[in-house]
Amino acid sequence: MTEDSKQSEKTLLDWAAQLCPDSPRKRIKEWIASGRFCLEGRVVTKAGLRMADPGPALTLGKPEKSAVAWGHRKRIHPKLVLVYLDSDLAIVDKEAGLLSVPTENQAKTSALEVLSNYLNDSRGEATRRSFFGSPDAIKPLPVHRLDQYTSGILCIALNDVARRHLIRQLRSHDFLREYIAYGDGDAPQAEGSWRNYLKLDERGYDQELLHEPVDGATEAITHYKVEEAYARHHVSKLRIRLETGLKHQIRIQAAANGMPLIGDRIYHPGTQKAVAKKGAKLPYGFKRQALHAATIGIVHPSSGQKIKFQSKIPGDMQLLEERLRMAQLQA
Template sequence: MTDDSNQNEKTLLDWAAQLCPDSPRKRLKEWIASGRFCLDGRVVTKAGLRLSDPGASLTLGTPEKSAVAWGHRKRIHPKLVLVYLDSDLAIVDKESGLLSVPTDKQGKISAIEVLANYLNDSRGEATRRSFFGSPDAVKPLPVHRLDQYTSGLLCVALNDTARQNLIKQLRSHDFLREYIAYGDGDASQPQGTWTNYLQLDERGYNQQLVDGPADGATQAITHYQVEEVFERHHVSKLRIRLETGLKHQIRIQAAANGLPLVGDRIYHPSTQKAVAKKGAKLPYGFKRQALHAATIGIVHPSSRKKVKFQSKIPGDMQLLEERLRTAKHKA
């Protein structure tokens, strides 16, 4: 008995030759490799792929822009994972130590540059055709930022229209940003809202609290909920939602409300002292502010659907939790 389904299969190159009978097979093979053929709206690049008659689902040319959306975790740098990608935006999950965006003062690579390098790799022409309808270079555009030593999710726009839409969501407080933080202290209430006026210092680097509305001061609003209390150490695990999004907002507001973040070298007095004293151990052995951007929720700029992305706390914060549960003293 023969298998009729196998007999009906041919290679992608064979079907392409049937679709374009006037084109030499060598040229068709080059076109396939460069991403010029699409199957069900997705670019296909393997000439030897075997398949049954694709009919009208095999096309030559640019796929529909909305046809492709990709969502699985792929590490594109030792400190950056690509979580989601489509023609409008990317969601990346960055580790502590990686800059969000390039800065003039630091020559280190940023998450934006890592993403640009990945998307514009010379070997990625087919990917660009698939997602953006063209092999032309893609320019990632920042929507918001994370401090260098804050880990977690970043949303990056991939065209000007999407960026304007996402920034509008930020300003109207429709852009969901939730964080997990570990505050060194006891929260006065299991949940609540911090409202303060903040003003950047003369260098434009650190925030300062001001008593009320003043020239150069901006109101900061942060909502918090206590998820767990490590009573032995008087440390509170917090889920925090930003309403406004100023530089260092969570860090300085947590400190101002009696919950400076574990490991914060700017707004936590105990960590400042340990850093200043040569050879001193940092509290709980934690080397950065204990802050992780865990959730992003947006209305997609094109589809208008609500989408949400989440990230688990990284290994160093998992280890911090273990220490808080088991250690007898700060170490």
Template sequence: MEEIKIIVDEIFNNTRIDKVLASSMECKSRSHIQGLIESGNVIVNGKAVKSNYKVKTSDDIVITVPEPSQLDIKAENIDIDIVYEDSDIVIVNKAQGMVVHPAPGNYSGTLVNALLYHCKDLSSINGVIRPGIVHRIDKDTSGLLVVAKNDFAHMKLAEQFKEHSITREYIALVEGTMKTMEGTIDAPLGRHPKDRLKFAIVEHGKRAVTHYKLIENFAREALVLCRLETGRTHQIRVHMASINHPLVGDPVYGFKKQRFKSEGQLLHAKTIGFLHPTKNEYMEFTSDIPEYFEEIIKKLRGN
């Protein structure tokens, strides 16, 4: 049984609690969260609440997540964009809104469910809940991931991630115009001291380095290329927010009021490059930003 504690951030003030938890708990579906609320497993300021309860700033929320009674990860015929595949690896261009791997309360509709259908063999290093998954990107971040089809490939890729030798570039639309052409953010990341579902720059966190370069300034936003030297959870989102350029559409670290309709942060994993685990040759893959992202860019250029 897992207990999660959250203190409500100001950006969520007067928002339904099921919507707040769905935004914060990326690996949990909204229906699962509503089930937790209805079963009395969500306590606000010491009292059980209903799904339509509107949270207040500084509300103290405690969520009890029961252990699953049975683990059954099923293969599902879900369309996914496979960019490349051989006997060792699969490169997938993940859509925004898709969770990478199952978690308690959300065992279907994930990339892993789709991979189990499309690829019969996946590495077993991360167990039955995350087969083949060497790294992940957030649910509402789109773009490229490399997946391991066997344990040897998994170990070789994991070594490169550990050594920070993997090429990873992201396209991000951020709030505010950039006054510098490029820069580096070197700031350690760890769990937020008051909200364990968020990350923050903390003194004793893990080293995190993001290099950024301006692509194009608009009237009130900027298109930026971010290159990861390290790969911490929410790294780009936290780092860009720390220099007053949060990602457009980010419900956790971004502005409360958004000018554009988006299902989440406008962040796309554009490039991934690495040494092939058996061929020992450098391979690099790129993908274009998705259509909804491109449409927003066109609007900004039109203005």
């Protein structure tokens, strides 16, 4: 390479800025990191990459031959189904018992690790090239989480820029999260909201529910609607929408409002007693909290489009509902 050609080299960010003169460099850098620029039809993500003038070979937008999105259900683990995948995010459907993210105290597998192993499998290099423009390893990043024994859909970011966009939506309450739950109690009205303050203990494990704000407490807001009432057993099937999303929020607020979730081993008194007494029958025979993350709705970090994903309640909750409905018919 001659000295003149070296001097004519600039970074990818410099050339991209020339291509988009009306956009701030900071935003262009984010676009590069999220894979929105292509060089000779391949995605490039390193803003500091030096090169001579690429001319028309540098374009804004994904290459036409790349897979824009993958949207069919594929089981990638006995307890995890991949629902949707693109270069920014993945949507997975988790069964009860699988952790969402790794924790310090538990060496069990998590949904985040399962997805990482799947995406970075040596046999999947072609897939990584088609989605991410490179065979380089992908690092899934948590956006939110579900309790280990809560089932349902989970959103996972696949780059830092997408994660920032999605977390911003969470904080501004634009990230739709709806759940189906079975509360052991009668709802006072057909729909309403729960507003309390929650404060974690020093270990960061147990929540304390408060009715007034104190130092270290955060307001928790949950909206509910009764989808069906099983009067014989005084059970309410609830559709719940989170406005805020604190640890154990739905579970502790449901219990505080007279509808502890069936099977909840922390907040349902009957389940607590049965667990403590060896061999005792669990209420309704249900082994985990009857809570399922049924709907996620987001604004896509790159396209700006509103997209929604839904998950049917799993088999154990279907059987619970069937038993409740049959008892109702026999009343």
